[in-house]
Amino acid sequence: xxxxxxxxxxxxxxxxxxxxxxxxxxxxxxxxxxxxxxxxxxxxxxxxxxxxxxxxxxxxxxxxxxxxxxxxxxxxxxxxxxxxxxxxxxxxxxxxxxxxxxxxxxxxx
Amino acid sequence: xxxxxxxxxxxxxxxxxxxxxxxxxxxxxxxxxxxxxxxxxxxxxxxxxxxxxxxxxxxxxxxxxxxxxxxxxxxxxxxxxxxxxxxxxxxxxxxxxxxxxxxxxxxxx
Numbered sequence: 001x002x003x004x005x006x007x008x009x010x011x012x013x014x015x016x017x018x019x020x021x022x023x024x025x026x027x028x029x030x031x032x033x034x035x036x037x038x039x040x041x042x043x044x045x046x047x048x049x050x051x052x053x054x055x056x057x058x059x060x061x062x063x064x065x066x067x068x069x070x071x072x073x074x075x076x077x078x079x080x081x082x083x084x085x086x087x088x089x090x091x092x093x094x095x096x097x098x099x100x101x102x103x104x105x106x107x108x109x
Numbered sequence: 110x111x112x113x114x115x116x117x118x119x120x121x122x123x124x125x126x127x128x129x130x131x132x133x134x135x136x137x138x139x140x141x142x143x144x145x146x147x148x149x150x151x152x153x154x155x156x157x158x159x160x161x162x163x164x165x166x167x168x169x170x171x172x173x174x175x176x177x178x179x180x181x182x183x184x185x186x187x188x189x190x191x192x193x194x195x196x197x198x199x200x201x202x203x204x205x206x207x208x209x210x211x212x213x214x215x216x217x218x
Contacts, residue, residue, distance in 0.1 A: 002173035002192070006163065007183040023187045027159035028137070028211040030187065050136040054115065054163075054207060056183075064111035074116040074165075078132045078139065083111070098163060102137040102211025 006056070010034050010096060017041055019099075028102035035060070035089040035097075043086035045079070051101035052078035053087055058095035060087045115165070119143050119205060126150055128208075137211035144169065144198040144206075152195035154188070160210035161187035162196055167204035169196045 004022050009032045011018045017039045020032040033041065033053070043063050053062060054076045061070055062077040064085045071077060079085035089095040113131050118141045120127045126148045129141040142150065142162070152172050162171060163185045170179055171186040172195045180186060188194035198204040 002176055002186055002188065003171065003178045003180060004185045004187070005183065006185050022185065023159075023161070025159040025189050027157070027190065028161075028209070030161060030185075030209075048136070050132075050134040050211070052132070052137075052139060052209070062112065067111055069112045071112060074114065076113045076115050076131065076139075077111055078113070079111065080134050081136065098207075100137070100139075100161070100209050100211075102159070102209075 006032060006098065012036055012094065024104055024107050026104055026107045028100055029104045029106065030100045033097040033099050035095040037089055037092050040088035041086050043084045045082055045084045048081050049101050049103055049105065050078065050080055051085065051099065052076055054098040056096040056098055058089065058093050059091045060089050060095045062087050115141060115207065121145055121203065133213055133216050135213055135216045137209055138213040138215065139209045142206040142208050144204040146198055146201050149197035150195050152193045154191055154193045157190050158210050158212055158214065159187065159189055160194065161185055163207040165205040165207055167198065167202050168200045169198050169204045171196050
């Protein structure tokens with residue numbers, strides 16, 4: 001399972017944003033986030049981890065620290081440890097993100 | 110510099126594969142790798158890091174451990190610590206990859 005067809009790893013739900021895990025190790029996890037219109041990942045922070053969102057499809061409003069920017073497919077937002085970050089899909093289309101974070105707080109080394 | 114237009118971060122050179130850094134922290138780096146036809150990143154391993162290649166454009170031959178697979182845009186290969194990995198562009202078009210690795214051996218925490 002070293003190879004993944006990312007476009008097949010998508011799952012949407014009407015109640016909330018879906019996270020589809022692609023792989024996980026103690027050093028890093030990689031997910032696909034799938035947001036229907038109106039869904040969001042609320043701003044939050046990780047004290048010790050670096051994370052990025054890469055837009056695969058659609059347009060989202062991304063917050064990192066005190067900055068907010070609209071990003072579309074081919075654009076990326078990253079948050080360093082302690083930087084507040086979040087994303088919301090205020091568009092009328094689906095938003096799909098490739099997301100990686102390291103280290104992985106859910107898997108012990 | 111929390112936001113990056115990845116499609117603008119490309120640089121090719123005739124002598125070897127180019128790496129364009131998007132961001133780096135002690136926990137993770139993220140690069141764009143740009144391979145002209147015939148260029149490669151030779152198989153190698155990282156004892157303590159997890160890494161992935163996500164294909165943005167083109168087609169490459171990816172090795173992870175003892176497995177080799179052709180991947181095109183929208184597909185991903187990942188290598189856990191100690192897994193040999195590499196990529197070669199045996200196609201007649203350019204190959205562009207989004208690459209992340211954590212932790213980052215080049216930046217101390």
